[in-house]
Amino acid sequence: MTGRCLLRRRTMVSSKVASCESSEAVLSVQEHIKKPLTSVPQRYIHNHEPSASQDKTLCHTIPTINLKKLIHGEATELELARLHSACKDWGFFQLVDHGISPLVLETLKDEIEGFFRIPLEEKMKYKIRAGDVEGYGAVIRSEDQTLDWGDRLFMITNPLSRRKPHLFPELSSSLRNILESYIVEVQNVAMTFVVMLGKALEIEKKEWEERFEDGMQSVRMTYYPPCPQPELVMGLTAHSDATGITILNQMNGVNGLQIKKDGIWIPVSVSSNALVVNVGDILEIMSNGLYKSVEHRVTVNSEKERISIAMFFAPKFESEIGPAVSLTNGENVPHYKKVKMEKYVQDFFARKLDGKSYLEHMKIRDESLILQEKIDYL
Numbered sequence: 001m002t003g004r005c006l007l008r009r010r011t012m013v014s015s016k017v018a019s020c021e022s023s024e025a026v027l028s029v030q031e032h033i034k035k036p037l038t039s040v041p042q043r044y045i046h047n048h049e050p051s052a053s054q055d056k057t058l059c060h061t062i063p064t065i066n067l068k069k070l071i072h073g074e075a076t077e078l079e080l081a082r083l084h085s086a087c088k089d090w091g092f093f094q095l096v097d098h099g100i101s102p103l104v105l106e107t108l109k110d111e112i113e114g115f116f117r118i119p120l121e122e123k124m125k126y127k128i129r130a131g132d133v134e135g136y137g138a139v140i141r142s143e144d145q146t147l148d149w150g151d152r153l154f155m156i157t158n159p160l161s162r163r164k165p166h167l168f169p170e171l172s173s174s175l176r177n178i179l180e181s182y183i184v185e186v187q188n189v190a191m192t193f194v195v196m197l198g199k200a201l202e203i204e205k206k207e208w209e210e211r212f213e214d215g216m217q218s219v220r221m222t223y224y225p226p227c228p229q230p231e232l233v234m235g236l237t238a239h240s241d242a243t244g245i246t247i248l249n250q251m252n253g254v255n256g257l258q259i260k261k262d263g264i265w266i267p268v269s270v271s272s273n274a275l276v277v278n279v280g281d282i283l284e285i286m287s288n289g290l291y292k293s294v295e296h297r298v299t300v301n302s303e304k305e306r307i308s309i310a311m312f313f314a315p316k317f318e319s320e321i322g323p324a325v326s327l328t329n330g331e332n333v334p335h336y337k338k339v340k341m342e343k344y345v346q347d348f349f350a351r352k353l354d355g356k357s358y359l360e361h362m363k364i365r366d367e368s369l370i371l372q373e374k375i376d377y378l
Contacts, residue, residue, distance in 0.1 A: 051265040068097040084200040091294035116223040149233040158217035211315035224306040235298035243280030254306040260295040288323035
């Protein structure tokens with residue numbers, strides 16, 4: 001082999017190695033902070049609206065719903081009215097007395113922390129594959145894409161047939177087992193809310209609950225490392241959830257969630273051991289706009305890591321979503337299109353996170369289409 005050919009081969013190998021290292025660094029913010037950083041890599045710098053954190057008059061506490069009161073006792077109707085109001089006016093609330101075992105929560109916290117501490121080469125077994133959105137790391141759609149300051153593992157967990165064989169089944173047995181226990185408990189909470197929301201909206205069980213029974217469910221575990229310049233980055237880009245409801249657990253009690261209320265970004269402080277529940281786009285669609293999904297985002301800080309787990313609940317893949325028939329009539333026409341759930345999911349993941357842009361896509365704007373939707377519902 002000539003010296004020139006040898007040099008060319010070495011250059012090609014070096015290029016491939018550099019490309020691989022670059023790709024892995026993109027998949028893991030933790031790799032960036034292994035060495036002390038004095039500035040944020042350019043690819044993570046966001047241009048975003050400031051929050052209202054400095055103006056105490058604009059910092060609100062989100063509503064609190066007591067699950068025990070919602071399903072038991074004399075205060076049920078009052079708590080149901082509070083839930084209805086929270087979904088209409090805020091789209092977010094914190095849930096207390098949710099009944100999830102403290103032991104399950106503490107064990108899950110330890111296991112998730114353990115997952116994000118394992119070496120990168122082990123986590124890369126779960127990395128997002130080409131053309132997919134499930135797995136470990138960031139979904140990269142373009143070379144100039146601005147990235148979030150967070151490492152995450154996202155997986156569809158239900159129906160069981162949709163679980164990717166290289167993801168959930170391949171987790172360590174200790175993480176897999178406690179995650180299964182947590183999923184069961186949160187599923188019970190979620191279905192309780194589905195029932196209660198149907199009751200508040202006065203929608204028939206067949207049209208409402210049955211769509212969510214054994215529906216699409218997914219989980220996202222996220223680790224947000226400290227950042228030397230937190231004001232320049234975003235832990236999670238502003239968006240609304242393309243789900244029915246989302247149940248969030250701030251595992252280590254570090255705040256960072258912000259919601260957009262009346263055009264202002266408001267930091268949310270969550271009570272110890274409370275869960276955060278929010279209305280997703282699908283629930284806004286099915287309620288024909290009565291309940292509101294809300295833009296939210298996650299900020300990071302310079303001192304503490306933040307660890308969270310979010311579970312997303314939506315109707316069955318084979319079901320059709322659209323405004324509930326019982327909520328539409330001559331005076332209240334459908335404001336959103338009808339679409340099969342599977343197509344809805346495919347279209348959502350084909351887009352980048354961008355506020356409520358996908359929900360806007362679902363709205364009916366042409367008057368003739370509104371008329372046709374009205375006729376279809378009659």
